[in-house]
Amino acid sequence: MITIKGTREGLTLYIDDSCSFSEVLKELDQVLSTKYTDKDEPMITVTIQLGNRYLHKEQEEALREVIRRKNKLVVQSIDSNVITKKQALQWRDDSEIKAITKIVRSGQVVEIVGDLLLIGDVNPGGKIVASGNIFVLGSLRGVAHAGANGNTDAVIAASYMEPSQLRIADYISRSPDYESEGVYMECGLIDKEKSKIIIDRLQVLSQKRPDLNGFERRILNG
Amino acid sequence: MGEAIVITSGKGGVGKTTTTANLGTALALLEKKVCLIDTDIGLRNLDVVMGLENRIIYDIVDVIKKRCKLKQALIMDKRFECLYLLPAAQTSDKSELNPEGMKEIIAELKQEYDYILIDCPAGIEQGFKNAVVAADKAIVVTTPEKSSVRDADRIIGLLEKEDVEPPHLIVNRIRNHMVKQGDMLDVDEIVQVLSIELLGIVADDDEVIKASNHGEPVAFQPNTRASISYRNIARRILGESVPLMSLEDQQGVFSKVKKFFGMRT
Numbered sequence: 001m002i003t004i005k006g007t008r009e010g011l012t013l014y015i016d017d018s019c020s021f022s023e024v025l026k027e028l029d030q031v032l033s034t035k036y037t038d039k040d041e042p043m044i045t046v047t048i049q050l051g052n053r054y055l056h057k058e059q060e061e062a063l064r065e066v067i068r069r070k071n072k073l074v075v076q077s078i079d080s081n082v083i084t085k086k087q088a089l090q091w092r093d094d095s096e097i098k099a100i101t102k103i104v105r106s107g108q109v110v111e112i113v114g115d116l117l118l119i120g121d122v123n124p125g126g127k128i129v130a131s132g133n134i135f136v137l138g139s140l141r142g143v144a145h146a147g148a149n150g151n152t153d154a155v156i157a158a159s160y161m162e163p164s165q166l167r168i169a170d171y172i173s174r175s176p177d178y179e180s181e182g183v184y185m186e187c188g189l190i191d192k193e194k195s196k197i198i199i200d201r202l203q204v205l206s207q208k209r210p211d212l213n214g215f216e217r218r219i220l221n222g
Numbered sequence: 223m224g225e226a227i228v229i230t231s232g233k234g235g236v237g238k239t240t241t242t243a244n245l246g247t248a249l250a251l252l253e254k255k256v257c258l259i260d261t262d263i264g265l266r267n268l269d270v271v272m273g274l275e276n277r278i279i280y281d282i283v284d285v286i287k288k289r290c291k292l293k294q295a296l297i298m299d300k301r302f303e304c305l306y307l308l309p310a311a312q313t314s315d316k317s318e319l320n321p322e323g324m325k326e327i328i329a330e331l332k333q334e335y336d337y338i339l340i341d342c343p344a345g346i347e348q349g350f351k352n353a354v355v356a357a358d359k360a361i362v363v364t365t366p367e368k369s370s371v372r373d374a375d376r377i378i379g380l381l382e383k384e385d386v387e388p389p390h391l392i393v394n395r396i397r398n399h400m401v402k403q404g405d406m407l408d409v410d411e412i413v414q415v416l417s418i419e420l421l422g423i424v425a426d427d428d429e430v431i432k433a434s435n436h437g438e439p440v441a442f443q444p445n446t447r448a449s450i451s452y453r454n455i456a457r458r459i460l461g462e463s464v465p466l467m468s469l470e471d472q473q474g475v476f477s478k479v480k481k482f483f484g485m486r487t
């Protein structure tokens with residue numbers, strides 16, 4: 001019912017997905033207590049593979065509790081092949097591109113889940129916020145916040161960039177205090193080494209954020 | 223059936239009252255029946271600029287509170303029989319104006335007048351809402367300064383939520399030498415950011431201030447720069463297509479404005 005594999009990274013538990021959950025808990029408790037409670041060993045990380053079993057919150061907590069009770073074990077991740085419809089919709093929402101045609105004027109805020117494709121301008125004093133990437137087909141002169149829930153891979157691209165502020169996850173960069181012209185066809189992204197937001201030509205995205213490609217294709221093909 | 227046009231800006235002191243007085247005068251010169259409404263309760267100005275202060279007996283709050291008939295509160299202009307003013311109250315509380323009252327007054331005026339020009343107070347609060355609620359069209363006034371353009375943008379955003387046609391823009395108090403030196407925004411830049419239709423531009427002109435002080439809007443004069451601008455704007459309001467610039471020494475702006483029009487046709 002439970003297969004255990006040890007690797008250098010730790011233990012992987014394969015739990016058969018056809019038996020009842022209460023049996024799983026019982027067997028897990030036995031298997032782990034007989035074998036893995038040596039004293040002077042370092043902590044062992046445990047990865048759990050559920051196969052096609054779905055665990056709701058309480059079940060997952062019960063599973064973690066069984067493992068937590070064993071001295072040297074910590075749960076690293078619990079993987080399942082299945083998710084709920086609700087979660088699937090959430091995922092789709094998170095990665096979908098939302099196209100909006102609007103001029104975001106001073107004092108206005110547009111906030112969305114997923115990627116934002118704004119066809120229009122963001123004027124000084126206006127603000128756009130997205131949990132994913134931001135693409136502006138127009139002039140970005142206000143504030144743009146991409147990856148608002150903490151996604152540091154998110155990017156902000158605009159036909160014309162003269163933002164007062166760019167924010168990605170919890171990084172902030174602002175426009176210089178001296179008068180400066182904007183730039184055409186550029187993007188802002190986090191440079192992980194310098195640990196700050198940099199602005200570069202749109203073309204660098206194909207190298208630095210290759211997984212944006214799927215979205216780009218979708219923009220192109222509708 | 224007349225048309226109600228609100229003249230608004232967000233920021234104070236950019237020329238709403240001056241614009242209202244001058245467009246009213248210019249439309250009257252074109253023989254339209256015009257009524258000006260001052261909605262800036264407590265800071266009434268329009269009567270002074272029109273030189274009609276000494277004729278005020280009743281005001282807009284008296285009308286709303288039914289202390290007099292609308293007709294009794296209207297003041298006829300000194301120069302034109304077709305131009306009237308409904309003055310603001312100077313002493314009442316701002317809250318005495320309300321949207322329902324405004325709608326009633328303007329509906330009644332539209333029966334009789336071709337144009338009702340509403341001078342809006344500064345700000346984005348109730349005073350703004352009262353001024354806008356019954357307007358069919360809106361004119362946004364800005365000066366070529368960043369803060370003023372910013373407030374105009376805010377106002378345009380708020381107007382989107384109101385039941386009024388997309389607003390038109392007047393850029394007021396342009397100082398040509400400053401634009402040339404890059405110390406003032408040029409009209410092209412402003413129109414690009416605000417992306418609304420440009421109705422006209424007015425130079426910064428001492429004659430405007432002089433005329434206001436004499437209680438006679440500059441548009442009444444035959445040929446100062448500002449009066450020509452105001453009269454051109456009035457003709458555009460009537461639907462004529464008048465080339466945008468006639469201010470001789472504004473070459474730079476002229477070519478850009480033309481380009482702007484070129485792009486749209």
Ligand SMILES: Nc1ncnc2c1ncn2[C@@H]1O[C@H](COP(=O)(O)OP(=O)(O)O)[C@@H](O)[C@H]1O
Pocket residue numbers: 231233234235236237238239240241267344394395396424425426427428430431434448
């Ligand atoms: N084109 C202009 N040239 C010179 N002075 C102007 C011009 N337009 C307005 N002014 C002056 O600017 C001041 C503010 O104008 P006003 O119409 O009272 O603004 P608002 O009604 O928006 O507060 C007044 O002293 C007015 O005479």
Ligand SMILES: [Mg+2]
Pocket residue numbers: 238239240262267342
């Ligand atoms: Mg005023």
